[in-house]
Amino acid sequence: MDANRVDIQFRKHIGNAKKDVDYEGFVSFIEGALSEAYASAHKISKEEAIKQIKEKIAKGNPNLNNATQVAKNEDVDRLTDVAHYTGAHKERFDAETGKGKGIAGREELAENTGYVQGYKNKNTYDDKHK
Numbered sequence: 092m093d094a095n096r097v098d099i100q101f102r103k104h105i106g107n108a109k110k111d112v113d114y115e116g117f118v119s120f121i122e123g124a125l126s127e128a129y130a131s132a133h134k135i136s137k138e139e140a141i142k143q144i145k146e147k148i149a150k151g152n153p154n155l156n157n158a159t160q161v162a163k164n165e166d167v168d169r170l171t172d173v174a175h176y177t178g179a180h181k182e183r184f185d186a187e188t189g190k191g192k193g194i195a196g197r198e199e200l201a202e203n204t205g206y207v208q209g210y211k212n213k214n215t216y217d218d219k220h221k
Contacts, residue, residue, distance in 0.1 A: 092132040100124045121145065 104120045105112050112120065121144055130140035169175070173184040184191055 092129055096128060096132070097125065100128050121148075 101120060101124075104124045105116065122141055126137050126140040126144060129135075129144055130137045133140065133143075135143075173181075173189045174186070176184065182192075
């Protein structure tokens, strides 16, 4: 039984308007239309077809068609090694783990708190006017 036949049975089960199916609908599809087509294609009983289909689904892995693979070469390793970063970039990563510090890795953060929207750097007036 090929993928086209499964697709045809699936469309018969949910109709052409719907694009997705919930869990109960999927189980009823397996135990209904798909198992009947599978049983007739393999000349087995419907109960055996249900059992085989469920086993195949349980053992199956996701199929990643045309998915971008992670590049594994020395150029990528060299460019992504945070031990070689200098200056401000060096402060954005933890030296031991190589994980990013996020916004905490940036030294000069303005404190945008105050009593109006445009008021910035709360409590800094006294420091500048002594």
